[in-house]
Amino acid sequence: MATRTMVYVGRDRVQVGPWKAAGTTANLIPYPERDRLSVDAVHKAIDEAVDRGFTNGYTAALSPSQAEPFFEAGFVLHEELHLLRRELGDEVNVTRGATRRARRIDWDEVLELDALAFQDFWQFDRVALADAVRATPRHRFQVIKSAPVFGYHITGLAGLDAYIQRVAVHPDAQRLGYGAALVNDSLRWAWRNGATTVQVNTQITNDRAVGLYERCGFTFAPHRLLVLHHDFARGDRGEAATPPIYT
Numbered sequence: 001m002a003t004r005t006m007v008y009v010g011r012d013r014v015q016v017g018p019w020k021a022a023g024t025t026a027n028l029i030p031y032p033e034r035d036r037l038s039v040d041a042v043h044k045a046i047d048e049a050v051d052r053g054f055t056n057g058y059t060a061a062l063s064p065s066q067a068e069p070f071f072e073a074g075f076v077l078h079e080e081l082h083l084l085r086r087e088l089g090d091e092v093n094v095t096r097g098a099t100r101r102a103r104r105i106d107w108d109e110v111l112e113l114d115a116l117a118f119q120d121f122w123q124f125d126r127v128a129l130a131d132a133v134r135a136t137p138r139h140r141f142q143v144i145k146s147a148p149v150f151g152y153h154i155t156g157l158a159g160l161d162a163y164i165q166r167v168a169v170h171p172d173a174q175r176l177g178y179g180a181a182l183v184n185d186s187l188r189w190a191w192r193n194g195a196t197t198v199q200v201n202t203q204i205t206n207d208r209a210v211g212l213y214e215r216c217g218f219t220f221a222p223h224r225l226l227v228l229h230h231d232f233a234r235g236d237r238g239e240a241a242t243p244p245i246y247t
């Protein structure tokens, strides 16, 4: 069950894989990311997940239009996320020498601090960390220059778009400016490598993160992102759930 497969219906694709390295929860990721999938593709992905022994599944963070076919196939809202964006016009000032490139040897400490910084549902395991690094054609993975590692960020770049995949600071080292140092490093790298926009998402209850991103020049996108859940055993396939209304 640990591997991923791609389910195809016409031009629609849905990747079906495990949510965490172990367990019976699936992760469903639709491609291409900017289009709306057919409901058939979602049903086929559910069938694939069930055949592979998954009992339930979460989607990736979806835009409201991406979420529609998942709602139609019986998924329900699990959590909404803020989406924030920042245009990159000028070079961003960084605290020189605050971060360094992450090495393989740092991964254990990075995963330890990630587990302390995030609640269970959002914690990274080794596979999720590797996925975040591989998610885009180019990436930057930096840690705070400290022993042990106090914080890290992973930022991805695809074309002109940069994505802050992860920022976390050890709870004992928060409110000392490390979060801002990480975000500014991310922004400067993205700008230097030709990105025109940086995006990040965060939980709507995460005031700390929102405050940090706003101080670093981010503003809210017009819509939120949605993480959906489906309990495959409930057999509610085909009964369309009512999606939330966005204005």
Ligand SMILES: CC(C)(COP(=O)(O)OP(=O)(O)OC[C@H]1O[C@@H](n2cnc3c(N)ncnc32)[C@H](O)[C@@H]1OP(=O)(O)O)[C@@H](O)C(=O)NCCC(=O)NCCS
Residues within 6 Å of the ligand: 117, 118, 166, 167, 168, 169, 170, 173, 174, 175, 176, 177, 178, 179, 180, 181, 200, 201, 202, 203, 206, 208, 209, 211, 212
């Ligand atoms: C969000 C997060 C990364 C912020 O990290 P951080 O290192 O605390 O960030 P900073 O220190 O740069 O800024 C945080 C606060 O400390 C304040 N601060 C910074 N330096 C300071 C200093 N020297 N003295 C006093 N306060 C200071 C900032 O003004 C800011 O104030 P606020 O809490 O009112 O917004 C951290 O809280 C975290 O890891 N949270 C859990 C994981 C998470 O949510 N990640 C983001 C998800 S997308």
